[in-house]
Amino acid sequence: MHRLLFGFFCFLPLAAADGSPVRFLGKTKYLNNAHAVVTHTIDDSTKSVIQCIDTMDRYGIKATIFVSTEEDPAPEDVFFTQLQMRELWPRLRQAINNGHEIGSHSRQHPCRKPDSESFCSAAYTDYEITGSRDDILRMTNQPHVWSWCYPCGNCANYEFIQKRIAAAGYIVARNYPNEATNGHMRPNVRTWDSNTMNAGYTQAVQHKGTAKNDTVDSAGNDATFDEVYRDGGIYNFMSHPQWLDYGPNEFYERHLARISGRKDVWYVPMGPLYAFRTLAGHTTVRALDSGRAKARFAVSNDLDGKIYNGSITLAFAAPPDIEVLSGGRKLPSKEGGLTDRWNAEYVRREGERLYVTVRPLTTLEFVAAGTVPPGPDVTGNWKATYTTRNGLKRESTFALKMENGRLTGTITSERGRAPITEGRIAGHELAFTVVRKGNGDEVAVEYQGRVEGDGMNLRMRFGGHEALDVTARRAP
Numbered sequence: 001m002h003r004l005l006f007g008f009f010c011f012l013p014l015a016a017a018d019g020s021p022v023r024f025l026g027k028t029k030y031l032n033n034a035h036a037v038v039t040h041t042i043d044d045s046t047k048s049v050i051q052c053i054d055t056m057d058r059y060g061i062k063a064t065i066f067v068s069t070e071e072d073p074a075p076e077d078v079f080f081t082q083l084q085m086r087e088l089w090p091r092l093r094q095a096i097n098n099g100h101e102i103g104s105h106s107r108q109h110p111c112r113k114p115d116s117e118s119f120c121s122a123a124y125t126d127y128e129i130t131g132s133r134d135d136i137l138r139m140t141n142q143p144h145v146w147s148w149c150y151p152c153g154n155c156a157n158y159e160f161i162q163k164r165i166a167a168a169g170y171i172v173a174r175n176y177p178n179e180a181t182n183g184h185m186r187p188n189v190r191t192w193d194s195n196t197m198n199a200g201y202t203q204a205v206q207h208k209g210t211a212k213n214d215t216v217d218s219a220g221n222d223a224t225f226d227e228v229y230r231d232g233g234i235y236n237f238m239s240h241p242q243w244l245d246y247g248p249n250e251f252y253e254r255h256l257a258r259i260s261g262r263k264d265v266w267y268v269p270m271g272p273l274y275a276f277r278t279l280a281g282h283t284t285v286r287a288l289d290s291g292r293a294k295a296r297f298a299v300s301n302d303l304d305g306k307i308y309n310g311s312i313t314l315a316f317a318a319p320p321d322i323e324v325l326s327g328g329r330k331l332p333s334k335e336g337g338l339t340d341r342w343n344a345e346y347v348r349r350e351g352e353r354l355y356v357t358v359r360p361l362t363t364l365e366f367v368a369a370g371t372v373p374p375g376p377d378v379t380g381n382w383k384a385t386y387t388t389r390n391g392l393k394r395e396s397t398f399a400l401k402m403e404n405g406r407l408t409g410t411i412t413s414e415r416g417r418a419p420i421t422e423g424r425i426a427g428h429e430l431a432f433t434v435v436r437k438g439n440g441d442e443v444a445v446e447y448q449g450r451v452e453g454d455g456m457n458l459r460m461r462f463g464g465h466e467a468l469d470v471t472a473r474r475a476p
């Protein structure tokens with residue numbers, strides 16, 4: 001019956017793998033092999049946040065927007081210019097879709113200058129740390145809250161506080177040191193901070209509020225950026241939206257103009273930037289049997305995909321006229337344009353080099369241009385599981401191959417190994433049969449379903465019984 005489902009299809013056999021000219025060269029330091037990084041953070045749930053995001057968007061700067069999430073604080077708990085959050089959420093949701101990140105600045109912004117161990121211990125409660133995280137998850141579609149910002153820069157130096165922040169799942173916590181002495185203006189950290197739970201930044205770009213020591217220094221800000229850019233570093237500047245003057249001739253917007261629009265810069269919020277470092281460090285790239293392609297590679301890591309869900313960039317040596325598939329999907333080519341999304345997927349060529357920007361946990365296939373097959377290559381091992389009608393869990397291994405467009409291979413389970421017959425694959429749809437022998441009897445077991453990336457959802461039928469659901473995942 002499954003033959004009818006597919007009726008008609010054809011595959012072009014692709015070039016043989018032998019002498020494959022595709023070579024993996026390594027992971028790039030920054031996404032899309034950018035030369036330098038610009039990351040921005042802004043603090044506090046004030047009315048000015050919306051104007052600040054609008055301004056950043058005119059220049060394509062991507063920021064972490066740190067908000068204190070209490071919707072309706074009691075008057076005595078309202079941090080001075082705090083807006084009730086419900087007016088901000090719609091704009092924040094839009095900002096996430098546009099490549100910004102929402103970070104936590106606690107719920108109620110507890111603040112005391114100077115701080116003390118007892119103040120920090122009492123102030124850094126679950127209500128503030130996990131409560132604000134959960135508010136952001138509830139009010140937006142952001143999959144994780146990567147970034148924390150210490151209100152007033154308090155408590156960042158206490159290890160027991162850093163541990164509380166890390167325990168709540170934050171991967172980076174930004175400080176704001178020495179505000180009283182204006183020491184926050186030039187922390188001058190030009191790369192990833194080694195202590196992610198007390199992470200500094202390059203400089204503040206803002207007025208000092210109503211204070212007399214106005215520290216706007218456009219020339220100084222620009223010069224620092226120029227140095228970081230020249231050295232291929234991370235330019236990490238922070239602001240408070242309520243301490244900015246807006247308008248194209250004011251210092252903030254002039255600085256945005258200076259640092260924006262550069263094709264060799266990665267514009268990214270702080271949390272995804274730190275996540276990228278871990279993701280790139282933990283991801284391995286392994287050459288596979290080339291199967292139907294010129295070359296194939298497994299890209300994998302053991303990280304939590306909800307937290308580390310961004311892209312990394314892999315450099316390959318590859319001849320011209322090569323296309324790349326990730327999980328069976330052709331990656332678009334990106335020529336020009338800004339690198340301003342942390343989770344996009346694309347291919348960019350520079351001479352002999354092909355930069356493949358991709359989310360890990362996938363299989364890459366390199367195929368000759370114009371021969372992109374209509375579906376994924378399922379060659380390899382798959383771990384399949386299903387539950388019997390009696391509620392027993394069963395496992396088997398599919399060892400699949402594709403030969404001239406036909407699906408072949410074996411299935412191994414506790415009942416032994418059996419060859420696949422009548423294998424068919426067309427696009428993402430596949431079907432095959434295994435003949436099980438036992439008790440002098442032969443039973444044809446028919447599988448039929450769909451492959452998507454590294455997973456399969458199949459229906460299994462035999463002997464006139466009702467079909468069972470089978471799921472399969474790629475196995476090493």
Ligand SMILES: [Zn+2]
Pocket residue numbers: 043044105109150151152
């Ligand atoms: Zn604050």
